[in-house]
Amino acid sequence: MYNLLDGLRIIEASSFVASPTAGLYCAQFGAEVIRVDQVGGGPDYHRWPVTEANDSLYWENLNRAKKSVALDLTQPEGRELLQALVQSVGQFITNFPADGFLSHATLAEGRQDLVTVRVMGWPDGTPALDYTVNNAVGYPMMTGIGPEPVNHVLPAWDLLSGAYAAFALLAAIRRREQTGLGSEVRVPLSDVAIGTVANLGGVAEVLHNNANRSRLGNTVYGLFGRDFVTKDGVRTMIVVVTHRQWANLIAALGLTDAVGAVEAERGVSFAKDDGLRFEHRDALFPLFEAAIGALDHAAMVTVFDAAGVVHSAYKTMLDAAHDSCLVGDNPIFSASDANPSGLAYPAAGAFGTIPQLQRADAKPAPRNGQHSEEILSEALGLSSGEIARLIDSGIIGIAK
Amino acid sequence: MYNLLDGLRIIEASSFVASPTAGLYCAQFGAEVIRVDQVGGGPDYHRWPVTEANDSLYWENLNRAKKSVALDLTQPEGRELLQALVQSVGQFITNFPADGFLSHATLAEGRQDLVTVRVMGWPDGTPALDYTVNNAVGYPMMTGIGPEPVNHVLPAWDLLSGAYAAFALLAAIRRREQTGLGSEVRVPLSDVAIGTVANLGGVAEVLHNNANRSRLGNTVYGLFGRDFVTKDGVRTMIVVVTHRQWANLIAALGLTDAVGAVEAERGVSFAKDDGLRFEHRDALFPLFEAAIGALDHAAMVTVFDAAGVVHSAYKTMLDAAHDSCLVGDNPIFSASDANPSGLAYPAAGAFGTIPQLQRADAKPAPRNGQHSEEILSEALGLSSGEIARLIDSGIIGIAK
Numbered sequence: 127m128y129n130l131l132d133g134l135r136i137i138e139a140s141s142f143v144a145s146p147t148a149g150l151y152c153a154q155f156g157a158e159v160i161r162v163d164q165v166g167g168g169p170d171y172h173r174w175p176v177t178e179a180n181d182s183l184y185w186e187n188l189n190r191a192k193k194s195v196a197l198d199l200t201q202p203e204g205r206e207l208l209q210a211l212v213q214s215v216g217q218f219i220t221n222f223p224a225d226g227f228l229s230h231a232t233l234a235e236g237r238q239d240l241v242t243v244r245v246m247g248w249p250d251g252t253p254a255l256d257y258t259v260n261n262a263v264g265y266p267m268m269t270g271i272g273p274e275p276v277n278h279v280l281p282a283w284d285l286l287s288g289a290y291a292a293f294a295l296l297a298a299i300r301r302r303e304q305t306g307l308g309s310e311v312r313v314p315l316s317d318v319a320i321g322t323v324a325n326l327g328g329v330a331e332v333l334h335n336n337a338n339r340s341r342l343g344n345t346v347y348g349l350f351g352r353d354f355v356t357k358d359g360v361r362t363m364i365v366v367v368t369h370r371q372w373a374n375l376i377a378a379l380g381l382t383d384a385v386g387a388v389e390a391e392r393g394v395s396f397a398k399d400d401g402l403r404f405e406h407r408d409a410l411f412p413l414f415e416a417a418i419g420a421l422d423h424a425a426m427v428t429v430f431d432a433a434g435v436v437h438s439a440y441k442t443m444l445d446a447a448h449d450s451c452l453v454g455d456n457p458i459f460s461a462s463d464a465n466p467s468g469l470a471y472p473a474a475g476a477f478g479t480i481p482q483l484q485r486a487d488a489k490p491a492p493r494n495g496q497h498s499e500e501i502l503s504e505a506l507g508l509s510s511g512e513i514a515r516l517i518d519s520g521i522i523g524i525a526k
Numbered sequence: 527m528y529n530l531l532d533g534l535r536i537i538e539a540s541s542f543v544a545s546p547t548a549g550l551y552c553a554q555f556g557a558e559v560i561r562v563d564q565v566g567g568g569p570d571y572h573r574w575p576v577t578e579a580n581d582s583l584y585w586e587n588l589n590r591a592k593k594s595v596a597l598d599l600t601q602p603e604g605r606e607l608l609q610a611l612v613q614s615v616g617q618f619i620t621n622f623p624a625d626g627f628l629s630h631a632t633l634a635e636g637r638q639d640l641v642t643v644r645v646m647g648w649p650d651g652t653p654a655l656d657y658t659v660n661n662a663v664g665y666p667m668m669t670g671i672g673p674e675p676v677n678h679v680l681p682a683w684d685l686l687s688g689a690y691a692a693f694a695l696l697a698a699i700r701r702r703e704q705t706g707l708g709s710e711v712r713v714p715l716s717d718v719a720i721g722t723v724a725n726l727g728g729v730a731e732v733l734h735n736n737a738n739r740s741r742l743g744n745t746v747y748g749l750f751g752r753d754f755v756t757k758d759g760v761r762t763m764i765v766v767v768t769h770r771q772w773a774n775l776i777a778a779l780g781l782t783d784a785v786g787a788v789e790a791e792r793g794v795s796f797a798k799d800d801g802l803r804f805e806h807r808d809a810l811f812p813l814f815e816a817a818i819g820a821l822d823h824a825a826m827v828t829v830f831d832a833a834g835v836v837h838s839a840y841k842t843m844l845d846a847a848h849d850s851c852l853v854g855d856n857p858i859f860s861a862s863d864a865n866p867s868g869l870a871y872p873a874a875g876a877f878g879t880i881p882q883l884q885r886a887d888a889k890p891a892p893r894n895g896q897h898s899e900e901i902l903s904e905a906l907g908l909s910s911g912e913i914a915r916l917i918d919s920g921i922i923g924i925a926k
Contacts, residue, residue, distance in 0.1 A: 130697040133704070142767065143726070150725065151690065155697050169768050174748025174801050175731035175739075183727035183734070184748075230881075248851075249879065253836050255765050257746055261753075262852065264843030266744075268679045270670050275753065275761060275840045277744045279668045282682035285722060287877075289689035290551065294878045296696035297530040297555050304533070311878040320852040322685060323843060324874035325550065326543070327583035329853060331575035332844040333871050334583070339575075339843070344666075344677045346657055348574025348584075353661075353675065361675060365655050367542065368569050401574050436653050440675045443664030443723060443739070444732040451648075452662065452720040453729065471733050474724035477687075478694045478711040479649065481630075 127191060127475055127486035129156035136295070137162060137212045138192065138219045139228060141170040143256070143281050144315065145221040145245040146188040147288030148295065152219075153191035154476035154488075160215070160501055161189055162208050165196045165523030167494050181467035189491040190462075190473060195502065196495030196523030203521045207502065213237040214505045216308075219295060221245040230310035239308040241298045243291045246314040256281040259319040264328075264338070271343040287318045350375075350403035353440070354414060360423035362439045364414075364430075369398050374433035379417040385410070447472075460487035493525035527591060527875055527886035529556035536695070537562060537612045538592065538619045539628060541570040543656070543681050544715065545621035545645040546588040547688030548695065552619075553591035554876035554888075560615070560901055561589060562608050565596045565923030567894050581867035589891040590862075590873060595902065596895030596923030603921045607902065613637040614905045616708075619695060621645040630710035639708040641698045643691045646714040656681040659719040664728075664738070671743040687718045750775075750803035753840070754814060760823035762839045764814075764830075769798050774833035779817040785810070847872075860887035893925035 134157040138149035146161075153159040163171070167185075175183045195211070197204040205227045212218045212228070213236040221244065222228040230242045247254030257277055260266060266275035294311040302308055323329055332338055344353045344363070350372065351365035366372045376385045388409045389395055396403050396410075403410065418426060423439065430437050446452050453459050453472050462473035473488035502508045502522065516522040534557040538549035546561075553559040563571070567585075575583045595611070597604040605627045612618045612628070613636040621644065622628040630642045647654030657677055660666060666675035694711040702708055723729055732738055744753045744763070750772065751765035766772045776785050788809045789795055796803050796810075803810065818826060823839065830837050846852050853859050853872050862873035873888035902908045902922065916922040 130694075130701045130709075132701070134700075147725065151693060155694075172799075172801065174804065175727050176801060177734070180801075183730040185727075187725050187727045187730065243878075247836075249856075253834070254838070255767060255836055257751060257765050258763050258836055258838035261763050261840040262838050262849075263846045264841055265678075265680050266840055267842045270676045275744070276670045276676055277746075277753070277763070278665075278678050278680065278682070279742075279747075280665050280678065280682055280722075281726075282678070282680055282685070285682070286685050286689055289686055289693055290877055293551060293689055293693040293696060294530075294555075296693060296700065298880075300534075300696065300700070301530045301532075307882075309530075309880050309882045311880050313878050316852065317856070317858050317879070318877045320846060320856070321858055321874040321877045322680075323846065324853075324859070324872070325547065325587050326681075327575050327585075327587045328843055329847045329874070330583040330587060330865075330867075330869060330871045332842075332847050334577070334869055337844065342679075344675070346677075347679075351657060353677070363658050363661050363677070365657050367655060399572075401572065401576060401580075404574065434653070436647075436655055436658055438654070438658035438662050440661040440666055441664055442667045443728055444737065446663045446720060446723065447729045447732050449662075452716065453724075456649075456717070456720070458717050458721055459724070465730075467730075469730060469734055471730045472724070474721040474729070477690055477718045477721045478643075478713050479717070480698075480709050480711050482707075482709045 127154055127156065127489060128480055128483055131155045131157040134158070134217070135215050136160065136217045136219055137215045139208060140219060140221045141168045142221070143188065143284035144287040144291065145219055147285060148219050148243065148245070148291035149192060150188055150190060151289060151292045152295070159192040160195055160497065161192045162195045162197060162211060163494060165198050165495065165520065171494065177467045177469060179467070183467060186466050186491040187473065191489040192492060193497035193501060194492035194494055195498045198521050201521055207506070207521070209233060209236070210506055213240065216240055217295065217299065218242045219291065224251055224312065234308060239302055239306060241295065241302055241308050242310040243295045243298070244310060244312050245287055245291055246312055248316045249312065249314045254315055256284040256315065259283050259315045262316065263319045263323050268339060268341055272341045283315050283319050286322065287313050287315050290318060345407065348404050349400040350410070352411065354418040356421055356423040356426055357419055358422045360439050362423065362426070362437050364435065364437045366403065371435055372396065372403065375435045378429045378433040378435060379414065381413055381417055384413050457485060462488055462490055464490040466491055466493050495523035496525040498522050498524050527554055527556065527889060528880055528883055531555045531557035534558070534617065535615050536560065536617045536619060537615045539608060540619060540621045541568045542621070543588065543684035544687040545619055545691065547685060548619050548643065548691035549592060550588055550590060551689060551692045552695070559592040560595055560897065561592045562595045562597060562611060563894060565598050565895065565920065571894070577867045577869060583867060586866050586891040587873065591889040592892060593897035593901060594892035594894055595898045598921050601921055607906070607921070609633060609636070610906055613640065616640055617695065617699065618642045619691065624651055624712065634708060639702055639706060641695065641702055641708050642710040643695045643698065644710060644712050645687055645691055646712055648716045649712065649714040654715050656684040656715065659683050659715045662716065663719045663723050668739060668741055672741045683715050683719050686722065687713050687715050690718060745807065748804050749800040750810070752811065754818040756821055756823040756826055757819055758822045760839050762823065762826070762837050764835065764837045766803070771835055772796065772803065775835045778829045778833040778835060779814065781813055781817055784813050857885060862888055862890055864890040866891055866893050895923035896925040898922050898924050
């Protein structure tokens with residue numbers, strides 16, 4: 127938690143990964159993010175992983191440091207309260223449909239300078255998910271050794287869309303501060319995916335070649351990088367991105383002469399060309415397999431670290447969770463024991479670290495409706511009698 | 527191109543994916559992003575994919591709509607010019623080392639309110655790359671069917687770090703506008719990766735279970751989702767995230783009775799529980815394999831679209847590049863024929879679409895040093911004689 131966004135209040139009506147991470151990143155930088163959900167929780171409220179009591183460890187980590195207002199959004203009165211909250215606050219993150227009761231046009235009738243950021247599936251409103259846009263743009267057909275497609279497990283498009291949505295929100299707010307004008311920024315997962323393919327050169331590449339890139343397994347395209355196995359069976363990723371790293375790597379492994387022989391035979395020089403190191407990997411990889419296969423992992427680490435070679439052993443997520451650099455001693459983590467699930471475990475704060483500022487501990491997620499009374503009273507000026515009536519009628523939910 | 531960030535000028539000194547995408551997203555929203563590179567190009571200037579003439583399709587798409595200043599950064603005079611540019615402009619995106627000549631402390635001596643966003647490998651300055659943080663946090667051991675680790679091909683951590691860096695830049699600028707104070711936000715890839723594992727509930731899950739999640743191939747964890755093959759051999763991803771989609775899916779496939787029999791046998795109801803649909807996938811998947819395997823893909827699409835079921839066939843990247851929804855008729859793309867490579871192809875603009883504003887066409891990337899004279903004259907007030915002297919001495923590069 128940092129206070130970069132002090133004083134910024136945001137309404138979030140969202141579910142799953144993309145839209146909640148946009149709110150999360152803002153909350154971790156000090157914005158007051160008020161998540162408005164269906165009474166009892168939205169469609170992601172029990173998303174796995176869950177505890178034995180069916181509390182979602184996913185939900186309670188994607189919604190840290192936010193406040194929760196619970197409304198019955200199946201009822202007109204609940205929907206009107208959410209509309210009024212958005213209009214009162216003026217900044218809105220959502221993945222609700224573009225044309226429904228939370229359309230920007232409808233909301234902006236009551237708040238001309240409203241800024242809305244809307245995560246979508248396809249731009250026309252057709253639903254799509256991380257896993258369905260991923261296979262639409264081609265990555266599963268390039269992942270693994272084939273021939274079957276391999277899905278990623280990380281919801282990469284959701285995550286990228288969420289971070290981009292947080293950026294877009296601040297950009298649109300900046301414009302409003304300078305011009306007084308509100309706007310809606312729509313962020314479709316499908317456009318994030320195909321736009322990224324284009325940004326990485328993929329659209330130009332496949333159209334120019336009129337062919338797909340070959341499937342490379344764990345080999346990195348276009349430079350020297352692959353997984354290798356040490357003498358004691360540790361599989362390690364090694365990637366070379368600078369010419370100095372290349373020189374250091376072959377020297378550290380005693381491969382200068384052997385690599386020189388390949389260069390002489392092929393009539394090339396690898397010293398200053400990533401692409402050639404990739405192109406001639408059929409000759410280079412066996413040399414490295416033998417040299418790394420002759421070293422125990424600990425010895426390899428010593429040699430590579432001294433040489434500034436970038437390497438990393440494959441770990442499981444449980445290994446990672448027990449790794450002191452990654453979690454235990456990492457200042458982005460803090461102990462969290464006030465979670466809705468009742469479990470205690472290390473919780474992450476903002477990814478970014480600001481050396482000039484003190485980092486505060488990660489805050490827990492709210493319980494559904496925990497801040498309903500506070501926010502509806504303060505932001506909408508509802509009286510305690512009115513709030514009591516709405517609780518009785520089930521329009522407002524409060525945390526039990 | 528949109529003009530949300532009109533009037534914002536940013537210096538970018540960076541390479542590869544993460545840091546350049548942060549600048550790209552800002553440039554596509556109208557910021558003036560000035561990329562400063564080594565004369566002749568930095569370490570990513572010829573990164574594959576490249577053309578026959580060794581022009582990088584990767585570089586020219588990651589650096590669209592930016593300006594280019596070329597300096598000899600191996601020389602003290604070139605380094606001083608870059609420092610002066612950063613101090614003159616006041617906003618800086620980089621992945622240069624935290625402790626070198628571009629350290630925030632050094633730069634802030636000449637510009638107290640400087641905002642720096644720095645993408646890093648590990649927080650201590652140790653280099654890391656997308657592919658080495660990915661295996662450090664466990665994803666390759668969960669991807670595919672095993673037992674070998676499978677790397678992702680999409681540089682997901684780079685991309686997420688880049689979008690987050692763009693967000694962090696605007697957040698830090700917002701704070702400066704309110705307090706007058708500058709700051710440096712450090713964004714280490716390793717913290718983005720392990721923080722994301724935590725945000726998705728992964729750290730809590732594996733620590734609570736003291737076990738890793740099973741490897742699931744193309745099955746989505748915790749809900750009903752997997753790839754299925756139609757009668758005519760089309761492999762299609764199907765994912766159910768709402769209870770209505772589930773009801774529609776089993777009705778559309780005529781599986782209501784068969785699913786009801788599973789529910790009766792297992793003593794569960796799938797109607798309102800994603801987790802149960804996942805837990806009992808051993809019984810459910812064969813029903814869907816048979817039902818989908820009895821339909822041609824075109825028939826399946828008709829039925830599923832009418833039912834609002836989310837599905838998507840696996841395509842190659844070449845298929846995607848030729849898809850009119852994704853590229854040809856997609857307004858985020860525009861024809862681009864002024865690329866440094868000389869190739870003409872569709873280029874992506876901002877991921878976000880703003881219905882209230884007119885989208886301008888994507889701009890090409892600059893040639894190395896194309897704006898050296900303009901920027902050094904305007905931002906630093908160098909005379910034409912001084913610039914000529916620095917060009918002659920090789921400190922300043924200009925586009926040929």
